[in-house]
Amino acid sequence: MSRTESLLRITAAYAVALGVATAWLLAGPDTAWVWLDALVADVLATVVVFVASRMHHNSSFYDAYWSVLPPYLVAYWWWAGPRDLADPWAWLLFVVVGFWAVRLTANWVRTFPGMHHEDWRYPMLREQAGRWELVVDFVAIHLFPTLQVFLAAVPAYLLLSRDGRPIGLLAGIGALVGVAAVALEWAADRQMKEFVATRQPGESMDRGLWAWSRHPNYFGEISFWFAVAVFGMAASPEDAWWVLAGTVAMVAMFLGASIPMMEKRSLERRPSYQDVIDRVPRLLPQRPRRAG
Structure with a gap:
């Protein structure tokens, strides 16, 4: 086919x-x-x-x-x-979510063989x-x-199901974080695409954003859902105690399943990846450590 x-x-x-x-x-x-x-x-x-x-x-x-x-x-x-x-406010939320969806779906279409x-x-x-x-x-x-994904999207429902409440600055912060998260994912994917096109056998990615985090794309995904949660907090501050549940679930999935599986496979295919593990932070971007 x-x-x-x-x-x-x-x-x-x-x-x-x-x-x-x-x-x-x-x-x-x-x-x-x-x-x-x-x-x-x-x-x-x-x-x-x-x-x-x-x-x-x-x-x-x-x-x-x-x-x-x-x-x-x-x-x-x-x-x-x-x-x-x-x-x-509804438009702002919809544009941010749409921006994320278009980028992620387009990237999937581009890479699906x-x-x-x-x-x-x-x-x-x-x-x-x-x-x-x-x-x-x-x-x-x-x-x-x-x-x-539904749990992580529920904060959007909080904003869209409430009318007449002042929202203001916090929703603006959520929009900025959401756009920045999508831009980070886009940059990470672009850098990985360029690396894959020119890499040598056994070489592991540790350039650009990937020198600051072994999984900057996952960090961007978590940051996007945090931004959606901020929209929910802006609309319903009294729900702030649970509105981050979806973001926490994302963190748990990436740290508990996705990242360990990816890194185990990377080590099996490229033993040099152990050097990346030793130098580059796992998820949260930080200045990379020196080799040795």
Whole structure:
């Protein structure tokens, strides 16, 4: 299957998934909470993507869903909430989330080679699960990321479900942090692309942003979701005690799963990566240590 046909099939699956979600939101039974209606729709869309993944024997069908759904959620919460179409705070939030989604989705489209490719972690997880591989495929690879992104997006719901409250400076700070986070991710991806095009066999990346953090792209992703949480704090300060839950979950995922798996694989493929580990901070950007 060609790369173009692969992308068209994924796009069609997402169109069906969003169609199912929209049909539920418009015609399905309502719950007592708009956020819960959105969660049910999100899970139903995830099931559609999961079915498409199984039909094509490739769980990377799900990968772009991470960045496609948040703008949809924000748009629905805005439409269902009290803020009108001209509300500047809703627009500011939507633009920041849209900026993040466009960059991340475009980067995925640029790097996705076609249906013959699947993220190396997915077959490993399914193989380790044995006879439970179907359950692990749905829960760990599809449903869990959906719930995690939804939790991190809930602060946006706080802003869009409240009208008439002064927001001011804090939302502006959230916007600046969000834009800066997306710019950092873009720069990190660009630097990695340039490195991959010219690297020598066995060479490990430790240039530019990657000299200050072994995973600047993950730091940018965490920073973006922190920015969304700041928007929620601005709209509802009394909820500040829990509004960072999504950001904390992101940190836990990257530190507890994504980074250890990536670094183990890097060491297996490039023993020189141990030198990078010895010199370059793991996640939070800091001045790199000297070798030896």
